[in-house]
Amino acid sequence: MNLSKILKNTFLILIASLVLSACATKKTTGQLQGDVYTGTDSVEYLASGVPDRVFFATNETVLTTASRDTLRKQAAWLRKNSDINVVLEGHADERGTREYNLALGERRANSAKDYLMTYGISSDRISVLSYGKERPVDSGSNPLAWSKNRRSVTVKAN
């Protein structure tokens, strides 16, 4: 998407502004709202207009408004494509102990699963896999990188 190009171009400026506003927690700063990632850098698409992932705040498993919106799109797509099953891969950032993060990843993927189920997707079509902090998408050691890594990704299973 064009948006992601623009975002990449302004990346350095955003990093700078993040450093300057490192203490602001509930403010929208570029690609972060609070500390939830709102950008599209790592996002892939299951179909046109159907983002594959949702993001979480530190130590949280609650779905944001944006995440619920994404999941409703996924649910609509899954209803249309009833032959497709999915794996929800839950992830955590690197700022937590390995075992707790495995549990946290599992819980995040399950919040996404529960939401898909309330929109009519059968649990038989959804499996859950936690990677804890083992598979980051961004190898950075900074708040923005961590926000991209706190995620649940919906992956086609067949």
Next chain:
Amino acid sequence: MLYRYLLILLIIFPIKAMALIEVDITRGNLSPLPVAVSPLSIDDNSKENFKKILKKENLGAEISLIVENNLKQTGLFNPLDKNAFLQKPDVANLKPRFEDWNLIKAQALITGKVTFVEDKLRVEFRLWDILAGKEMMALAFTTVPSNWRRVGHIITDKVYERLTGEKGYFDTRIIYVAEEGSKTNRIKKLAIMDQDGFNNKFLTLGNELVLTPRFSPTNQMVTYLSYFRNLPRVYLLDIETGMQEVVGDFPGMTFAPRFSPDGKKIIMSFAQDGNSDIYTMDLENRIVERITNHPSIDTSPSYSPDGKYITFNSDRSGYQQIYIMESNGKNVKRISFGNGLYGTPVWSPRGDLIAFTKLHKGKFYIGVMRTDGSGERLLTENFYQEAPSWSPNGRVLIFYRETKTNAKGEGFSAKLWSIDLTGYNERLIETETDASDPSWSSLLTN
């Protein structure tokens, strides 16, 4: 295989003298005990035979180097420069000239003799108190030549025990996860090595993600988490035979495994529908028991050495904290009340302390507290570190530490470190590859 041949026969000679020298291990030792480790003497015939079998020029000198290095790593001893030694190894082993050793300020002296006897390696060694002018200890043992490094470790264990009054931790191994590749697509393998980093061996190929291996306290079994076929499950691995099996038949992820102190059960977490609880499985009758039943995350369980209690990590208060309970799951009690988050509690083999990882204001700490949560002491602070594992004598902790990457996401590394219970003597443990999730074995011989 190496471990099949535990043909170490210990013949204990009578000990003649009372110990006059003592090493204080209860606090950071700022003046380590000066000790002379003489090369073990070796006759020409034995020398030739071991050279042929082990490709070592002088096995006596090699074994003494192992002892010397072990003693140095403790931070409690200061092994003296061998160039300053005045007495030849063979003569010293018969009867040291105490004045000579006193002259170079040695307080203890280790001497010994290595011989080739009927295809076996026979080693005798003596520990001398220089100031008192007396022999403190004399031991001899026979084993297969390929065990020569272990001989050095066993000598160190005996010397350490004689001088400190506590069991050693040198004839032990570390199982850990060897890491390679980029941070976003890390290759992880199970690996095992001697406590001093030698005899490194990879146990898996790296085809699937493996995490958190833990030694059985009683035998050569290991339990760990494998993502074999993308199904994260707890496995049991016999490192002598290479045989492995899934632990239990759970319909979801099992993780955070550890053995019970008698080695008969595995305790672990099972995650289902967004909730992780603690379960045990008896390895003999395969009976699975649920220990916690709470909508919070309950993980990282670790038994007390008497098996009566379990410490574990839970976020039932809202955030990660440390709890203890009876081994049947009754009487759950929170014990961590300091600032920050607490994880990875591990009960000390001595029973009196729980080691943990703490996250506070963006820093990670390894610390210890009493089992009621009092007396919290933080031993080391860093950008990222976790997963302490106790040496079998409860004196040293091994853990792993990860580095912060730069703005481009480069410069990541994971390494093993050890630190004394006192907070002193922090040391990097060299490994062939990056490393994490270390677990310390029990003593291989007692």
